[in-house]
Amino acid sequence: MKNSGIEMREYDYIAVGAGLAGSIIARRLAEDKGKKTLVLERRDHIGGNTYDFRDPHGIRVQKYGPHVIHTNDEQVRRFITRFCEPEDYRTKCEAVINGTSTPSPFNFKTIDQFYGAEEAAALKNRLISYYEGRPSVTVVELLEAEDDDIRGFAEFLFENDYRPYTAKQWALDPSEIDPSVLKRVPVVLSYGDTYFYDKYEFIPKNGFEELARSILDHPNIEVRCKTDALELISFDEADGRVLFDNRDCRLIYTGAVDELFQYRFGVLPYRSLHFDFRSVQQKSFQNTAIVAYPQEPGFTRITEYTKMPYQEGGGWTCVAYEYPVPYDIRAEKGNEPYYPVLTEESKAAYERYRAYAERFPGLTLCGRLAEFKYYNMDQVILRALEVSEELEKRI
Ligand SMILES: Cc1cc2nc3c(=O)[nH]c(=O)nc-3n(C[C@H](O)[C@H](O)[C@H](O)COP(=O)(O)OP(=O)(O)OC[C@H]3O[C@@H](n4cnc5c(N)ncnc54)[C@H](O)[C@@H]3O)c2cc1C
Numbered sequence: 001m002k003n004s005g006i007e008m009r010e011y012d013y014i015a016v017g018a019g020l021a022g023s024i025i026a027r028r029l030a031e032d033k034g035k036k037t038l039v040l041e042r043r044d045h046i047g048g049n050t051y052d053f054r055d056p057h058g059i060r061v062q063k064y065g066p067h068v069i070h071t072n073d074e075q076v077r078r079f080i081t082r083f084c085e086p087e088d089y090r091t092k093c094e095a096v097i098n099g100t101s102t103p104s105p106f107n108f109k110t111i112d113q114f115y116g117a118e119e120a121a122a123l124k125n126r127l128i129s130y131y132e133g134r135p136s137v138t139v140v141e142l143l144e145a146e147d148d149d150i151r152g153f154a155e156f157l158f159e160n161d162y163r164p165y166t167a168k169q170w171a172l173d174p175s176e177i178d179p180s181v182l183k184r185v186p187v188v189l190s191y192g193d194t195y196f197y198d199k200y201e202f203i204p205k206n207g208f209e210e211l212a213r214s215i216l217d218h219p220n221i222e223v224r225c226k227t228d229a230l231e232l233i234s235f236d237e238a239d240g241r242v243l244f245d246n247r248d249c250r251l252i253y254t255g256a257v258d259e260l261f262q263y264r265f266g267v268l269p270y271r272s273l274h275f276d277f278r279s280v281q282q283k284s285f286q287n288t289a290i291v292a293y294p295q296e297p298g299f300t301r302i303t304e305y306t307k308m309p310y311q312e313g314g315g316w317t318c319v320a321y322e323y324p325v326p327y328d329i330r331a332e333k334g335n336e337p338y339y340p341v342l343t344e345e346s347k348a349a350y351e352r353y354r355a356y357a358e359r360f361p362g363l364t365l366c367g368r369l370a371e372f373k374y375y376n377m378d379q380v381i382l383r384a385l386e387v388s389e390e391l392e393k394r395i
Contacts, residue, residue, distance in 0.1 A: 006245055008037065011222075013037040013391075014244050016229040019048020020377060021367030021384045024079075024239075025252050028388035030220035038222050043254075047212035050159040050340075050377065057279060059305050060207050065273065065322065066091075066290060066303045067208060070198040071378035077200050083214040084204035091195040092288040094191055097160045097295065104292055105136070105195065106157055107188040114156065119182045121151055122129040127189050135197065140334040165294040169324050170271060170280060170341060176191070178342035181374065193217060195290070198378075203309060230259065235360060242362040252387075254367035256337055257353045265328075265352040267353045268372055270327035270337035275320045279292065285317050287358030329370035340372045347372075 013029060015022040019043035026037040045051050049064040067126050068091050071077060073357045077086075094102040111120045130147055131137050139162055140329045142154030158174075162182060166174045174182060186197075194201075202213040216223055219253045233251065234243045253260055258268045276299075289307035293299060306317040340346070352373040358365055366387045368375040375383065 001062055011036045011038045013252055014128045015039045015228070015254070016233075017041060017048060017367065017369075018043075018046040018212065018216065018223055018225070019254055019367060020050065020212075020215075020380045021254040021370075021387075022048075022252060023212055024381060024384035025364075025366060025391070026213050026221045028385065029217060029391065030218040032388070033392050034220065035121050036220045036222075037252075038224065039216065040227045040232075041223065041225045041227045045209065046223060046225065047209045048218060048254075049336075050208035050212070052207045052209055055277070055279065055305075057313045057318065057320050059311050059313045059316070061277065061305045061318050061320070062208065062303075062308075063275075064338070065275065065320075066305075067200060067306055067377065068196070068197040068203050068308070069377050070201040071381075072199045072383060075385065076381045080211070083381040084206065084211040086200075087309060088200075088202050090201055091290065091308075092193060093195045093292065094286075094288050095161060095292040095294060099293070100285065103186050103188075103193045105186050106161075107193060108191050108192070110157075111153070123153060123386035126150060127153075131189055134189060135192070136188045138183040139185075139187055140182055142187060142207060154187075161294045165292070165300065166345040168294070168298075168300055169339075171326070172323070172341070172343075175307045176343060178344075178347070179252040181342060182376075194374075217222045219341045229253075229255070233260070235261075239357065240359050240361060242360050248362065250362045250364075252364045252366060252391075254365075254370050257350070257357065257365060257367040257372065259329075260370075261353060261356060265356070266349055267329055268349055268353070269341040269343075269346050271339045271341055272325050272327040272335050273338045274323040274325050276323065277318060277320045278332075280317050280319060281315060281319060283313075283315060285319050291313075339368060340368070340374055342372075342374060 015026045015037050018039050022039055026039050029035040029037055041342045050067050052060050052062045055061050093104040094101045100113055102113050102238045108124050110124055125151055128149060137355040139154055139157055142150055145151050163174055172176055232245050241248055290301055290303050292301040301322050302315055303320045328335055357365055365371055365381055366383055
């Protein structure tokens with residue numbers, strides 16, 4: 001075990017990970033309870049997967065894929081806008097199916113594009129009456145409908161989008177994947193053409209890195225990047241102690257839980273991503289910020305950052321082709337665990353890790369990797385606020 005030169009007595013908590021989860025918990029402990037936290041981050045930057053930077057043309061680009069905060073929760077908005085000025089925004093996406101660009105999530109325009117005028121009118125009316133009062137439904141619900149025409153529409157979408165997309169994104173057949181994943185993208189029962197339908201949708205005006213910096217900016221918080229915390233953490237199983245640099249500590253851990261416990265119950269499955277960033281000398285590359293290509297081999301989607309939200313690139317734009325790739329713990333640096341692959345088996349494996357973690361009262365798991373959940377940012381923010389409250393009660 002490395003000697004860190006870190007004086008543990010100076011801190012009340014160690015937080016592993018400077019993503020939203022680690023940063024928010026550190027901030028709450030700092031300002032509500034006057035507790036000192038050392039935040040350790042393995043990467044050379046803060047912000048976790050929300051991190052952004054400016055490319056050579058001054059375009060703000062998100063290194064780990066397109067991120068926009070969307071939420072219906074007042075508490076989330078109130079908390080996060082203390083640390084950034086929100087730039088209201090509505091993400092728009094398209095999907096290219098059989099060579100035709102159609103709104104994503106699919107909507108009534110999709111029906112107009114793929115059906116004759118009469119058939120389209122009948123199908124839209126049928127959907128409106130079948131799902132009376134509902135703004136959207138999931139493809140799973142459409143597939144289970146008793147109406148043959150609705151099911152036929154669902155099967156068309158499923159075979160041309162969901163099935164090939166799932167195969168590429170997850171390397172699985174849709175039947176193997178947790179239904180919650182298929183339910184994430186709705187089918188909209190109107191001409192509404194935005195990607196999310198939450199009450200609030202915004203991007204921090206000065207970017208996500210600045211947001212993270214502002215959350216961490218407190219005299220009771222110290223941040224060290226390029227520091228792998230696992231080199232300093234150990235567990236005394238017999239006594240249920242968590243040790244940092246061989247001294248007892250209270251640990252908030254937001255990294256991958258299987259890695260924390262040296263894969264003792266096996267490797268939890270993730271999908272990783274590879275982003276191919278390209279600078280293109282043209283004002284606009286595609287119609288919308290994100291265009292999905294379910295049927296294209298290799299990449300799943302292209303994000304155009306000058307449309308996220310609108311940015312001036314001086315005649316240039318920046319696009320990122322997104323390739324799902326296997327996650328491999330032996331792979332060279334850069335192969336990150338992005339999406340937990342949620343199946344019955346993987347959820348059971350995670351449960352063993354969670355139960356084992358409970359043996360250590362000084363350990364708190366929070367965030368998408370530590371909890372093996374497909375969390376959106378608003379869910380992580382809420383979770384971090386909840387966890388801070390639980391920690392504060394114990395103080
Ligand atoms: C491609 C993509 C697009 C997304 N788009 C959206 C979106 O538009 N809207 C939305 O709401 N959500 C989106 N999300 C989800 C969002 O990224 C997460 O909800 C959020 O970033 C999770 O924050 P976190 O703090 O839990 O994890 P992370 O951001 O992953 O932070 C964990 C940090 O811990 C660090 N770490 C791990 N192990 C160690 C260690 N041993 N020592 C030191 N540091 C360590 C990691 O380096 C990382 O920085 C998207 C996710 C992906 C993959």
